[in-house]
Amino acid sequence: MVLEDFTEERNAIINPWDIIKELPGIPKVAISCYSHVTFERMLDSFEASEVVYVLKVANQKMPVYKVKRDGKEYVLFNCDVGAPAAAGCVEELYQLGVETIIIFGTCGVLDSSIEDCSIIIPDAAVRDEGTSYHYAPSSEEIEVNKTISKDSIAVSNIMDTFIALLEETGIHYTIGKVWTTDAIYRETREKMEKRKEKGCICVDMECSALAAVAQFRGKNMFSFFYAADSLDTDEWDSRSLGNYDKVEEKDSIAMLAVQLADRILYYSTTQ
DSSP, X not given: OGGGOOOOOOXXXXXXXXXXXXXXXXXXXXXXXXXXXHHHHHHHTSSEEEEEEEEEETTEEEEEEEEEETTEEEEEEEXXXXXXXXXXXXXXXXXXXXXXXXEEEEEEESSTTSOTTOEEXXXXXXXXXXXXXXXXXXXXXXXXXXXXXXXXXXXXXXHHHHXXXXXXTTOOEEEEEXXXXXXXXXXXXXXXXXXXXXXXXXXXXXXXXHHHHHHHXXXXXXXXXXXXXXXXXXXXXXXXXXXXXXXXXXXXXXXXXXXXXXHXXXXXXXX
């Protein structure tokens, strides 16, 4: 099987460092999301911002921002969608000098009792995509949200830090397994039921791949979702999937990512 052809060899024919050089002074913690509307509103919320790099692909240019809030600096980046594209973005951010990425976005729920726009924290992902198999040995699942690098943070576990933040602010959350797929239009009823039997509570298109990239590179990747469309109904229910639906609520979710970054840097400077 092609997907079993993983190699630990670090030196590929084309490497991130062949194309991009480390950027001196770049903040070590990055905040990212997939929605361009949420990203633009989040960018406007910072005290100051400047473009420090531009990632270039065949059909677009993606600016990398350095932003400031309460005297602290972060990288802010609007990530591309889908495992291969997102993995490429993450590789290049790590190569620029970022050590920890906090990324959030929508997911489809496989359990209709999970409320619209509520927070989901994945602890494992079913690898129904192709990208992760180039970064980790073949397996059905991968652990996600592991804290690996301590170069940019002093907390021992980013996930625990995020949970503490949610509990302190009284925000409901669900922890569970995510199904990461490459094919949005091939999420069949039969596949969904099989994933539910494996313990999946939601579906996305990037999580397992980004976890594999981070673990391969020895960096941190923390992913969380806010619930959007529901697959667990007789007919597909889009709920708040649209970019312009419940934007204020999504602004509050974006602020959770910023607060987590604040907390990581707070502990980094006080421990």
